[in-house]
Amino acid sequence: MRTMKDPAPSRLEYRMKRLMLRPSMRPFRRFGMPVIALATLVSLWAVDEGRRESAVAFLSELRNEVGERPELIVRMMIVEGASPELAASIRKSLSIEFPVSPFNLRLADLTEKVQALDAVAHASLQVRSRGVLVVEVDERVPVAVWRSDDSVVLLDKTGYRVATVPSRVSRPDLPLVAGLGADAAIPEVLQLYYVARPIRDRLRGFIRVGERRWDVVLDRGQSIKLPETQAVTALKKVVELDVAQDLLERDISVVDFRNSQRPVLRLGQTAIGTLHDG
Amino acid sequence: MMGDIYRNQRAMRAMRQTAMQRGVIAVLDVGTSKIACLILVLEENMDAANDEGIGNLAGQEKFRVIGAATTRSRGVEFGETMVLRETERAIRTAVQAAQKMAQCRVDHVMACASGGRPRSYGLAGQVQVEREIVTESDVAHVLASCDIPDYGADREILHAQPVNFVLDHRSGLTDPRNQIGQRLACDMHMLTADRAPIGNLVHCVRRCDLEMAGLAMSSYVSGISALVEDEQELGAACIDMGGGTTGISIFLKRHMIYADAVRLGGEHVTHDIAMGFKVPMNVAERIKTFHGGVVATGMDDRDMIEIDRESESWDGERRAVSRAELIGIMRPRVEEILEAVRERLDAAGFEHLPSQQIVLTGGASQVPGIDSLAARILGQQVRIGHPLRVRGLPQAVTGTAFSSAVGLSLLAAHPQDECWDFELPYDFRAARPLKRAVKWFRTNW
Structure with a gap:
């Protein structure tokens, strides 16, 4: 007759089983024990240094192999949303030699590099299918020319530097601003420039005075001094006066609107002479 | 004498209530040939309406079996634990397997024993109702007034159930509370068994780190599960044919009124x-x-x-x-066993019952043709009683051999009133210390 093993659990085993069935042991049974077992196996295996090194070597080789597959390798770059000059400068700054493995492209670093360019507002880089690196760029649009002491630069609508130009003549379509701190008030300049449409053919530029208010400079040495606040309204009044009564056609050197309650006109030399003679 | 059973049984009842609160309880049927363990989830507020087909039956909608295991019994003879170490190992096997199936730890156990030479006593008590309307304390009084016979020093009371109340000539009351009357009498059925096998069983269970939450006679609990309601109402005998003993329990008016066992199986x-x-x-x-x-x-x-x-x-x-x-x-x-059963039934006066239904259950009742043989010896109305269907019970343990395990789970979900469920009246509790004090004074002063 076959003798059977005693199916009864030992007292210790019985107690252990009951301990494991406690509700508080449930998370341990589900996560703790597998994790401990796995960690033990891995650490036992990794005790030997040679094994560790061979594993690292194997992994890096695998990485290279996968990166150089024809399906994955990056062959070209496309720049979207940038003018040809900007695209050229982006290519120059990135200076990637194609073909390149996608593992060797650090998109975050490259994006930073592209965004470091002045003319780029925002950039995003993607590796798309068929090995194309796409650089999508929001280019900054210059809206004003800022002449400072040593250079002439283009500013975008937030007052950020876009590019340096040799002289104001290279962008005659944009308004000229000058003075320290002019770049910080570009939105206001744009509004003033818009309001000044009727006198735009006489407009020379805007000067920021004391980093707080604007002077509008016209040809023939005329200028309009605007207040710190509500400059747009003040300029609007001046323009209306000019349209209605040809204010600026007369011999007036300065229209001083700094105090809008009490505007002052400074006459030109001829007008003063005429006044005295009369 | 009364105080001791009160204490033991009350402790077990407190354990059962703890288990009810926790919602998990195990039932353990320690038999001569096998040990069965069921683990139940008790759900007090289980919505019976969700389960079509199962109505408000004998309480089996209140629990669900989540673990079941059987193992061969060892160290048990005639339903009595003889070799404690072996029995403990067998209980451990069964409990561990059931726990594994249930994926749940169980701490409280209701056990049933089939051996121990059960003997039943019919007790009667009578008191005057204190204030017109019968209150709970009157019920406690009448239960306490039953004079307990000298059942032997080495025996233990397993069940003491009030089976009938009489209030001024109106008999057959199940619940006399709030009724009006003068004289309250009761009939109580008391079942005793040898202390040693019961104590051994309790010891084995304790050694398995389990708490006893109740103890029942296996012939009684198999009657609960194998008899249908009408049989329990009209009178029937349940013959639980086990491995080492054959238990007999007689039911009338939904109460067990007699139990006995034949040491043959x-x-x-x-x-x-x-x-x-x-x-x-x-x-x-x-x-x-x-x-x-x-x-x-x-x-x-x-x-x-x-x-x-x-x-x-x-x-x-x-x-x-x-x-x-x-x-x-x-x-x-088999004839000898059935003859012995016949003798016990005759001694108990089974023929005076309104209905003579006999239900065979237990593992030995699976012998083909036993119903016709039993009909010849025990009487015409014989059937094989399978245990009640309960929820979650595996198909493998639905046979007649498991009627006591199933009955024990029914009892766990729907406990029968025992006399210790009522508060012991004050005068009874106070009587002995006071008497003792008076005696001490008399002898010493």
Whole structure:
């Protein structure tokens, strides 16, 4: 007759089983024990240094192999949303030699590099299918020319530097601003420039005075001094006066609107002479 | 005397209430041939309406079986634990397997024992109702007033259930509370068993780090699960034919009114076969379960059973017997068991009951043809009683052998009132210390 093993659990085993069935042991049974077992196996295996090194070597080789597959390798770059000059400068700054493995492209670093360019507002880089690196760029649009002491630069609508130009003549379509701190008030300049449409053919530029208010400079040495606040309204009044009564056609050197309650006109030399003679 | 059972049984009742609150309880049927363990989830507010087909039956909608295990019993003879260490190991096996199936730890156990020479007593008590309307304290008084006979120093009270209340000539009351009357009387059924086997069983369970939450007689609980409600109401006897003992319980008006046990069972049949055919016990057991029967027909002479398949040696000897021979061995023993049952039933006055229904259950009742044999010995109304269907019970444990385990789970979900469920009246509790103090004063001063 076959003798059977005693199916009864030992007292210790019985107690252990009951301990494991406690509700508080449930998370341990589900996560703790597998994790401990796995960690033990891995650490036992990794005790030997040679094994560790061979594993690292194997992994890096695998990485290279996968990166150089024809399906994955990056062959070209496309720049979207940038003018040809900007695209050229982006290519120059990135200076990637194609073909390149996608593992060797650090998109975050490259994006930073592209965004470091002045003319780029925002950039995003993607590796798309068929090995194309796409650089999508929001280019900054210059809206004003800022002449400072040593250079002439283009500013975008937030007052950020876009590019340096040799002289104001290279962008005659944009308004000229000058003075320290002019770049910080570009939105206001744009509004003033818009309001000044009727006198735009006489407009020379805007000067920021004391980093707080604007002077509008016209040809023939005329200028309009605007207040710190509500400059747009003040300029609007001046323009209306000019349209209605040809204010600026007369011999007036300065229209001083700094105090809008009490505007002052400074006459030109001829007008003063005429006044005295009369 | 009264105080002791109160204390023990109350402690077990407190454990049962703790288990109810926790919602998980195990039932353990320690029999002579097998140990069955069921783990139940008790759900007080389980919505019966969700389960179509199961209505408000005997309370089986209140729980669900989530774990079941059976193992071969060891160290148990005649339903009594003899070798504690072996029995403890068997209980551990069953409990651990059931816990594994349930994926849930269980701390409280209700157990049932089949041995211990149960004896039942009918007690009667009578008191005057204090204030017109019967209150709970009156019920406690009348239960306490039952004079408990001298049932022996080495015996333990297993059940003491009030079965009938009489209020001024109105008999058959199940709940006399809030009724108006003068004189309240009660009938109580008390069941005692030997202290040693019960204590051994409790000890084994304790050794398995489990708490006893109740103790019941197995013939009683198999009656709960094997008898249908009408039978319990009108009167019926449940014969739980186990491995080492055959339990008898008589029900009337939904209460057990008598219980007894015959120390004969299925293992004796196996013994006879082993001796008769000279085969090992396990082969005999196998022959009995596969080919056994008690009613021989002409065909059984030609039905040869190979019995040498697993026994060693004895080459050339006759190793096939006819089924008729097997029946010839089994039938006298089964008849003897049933005769013994008949004697006990006669002694209990079973023939005076309004209904004479007899329900056979237990593992030994699976012998084919036993119902017709029993009908000849015990009376015409005999049927085989399968245990009630309860939720979650695996198919493997729905047989007649598991009626006491199922009945115990029904009892766990719907406990029967026992006399210790009522508060012991004050005068009873106070009487003894006071008397003792007076006695001490008298003798010393």
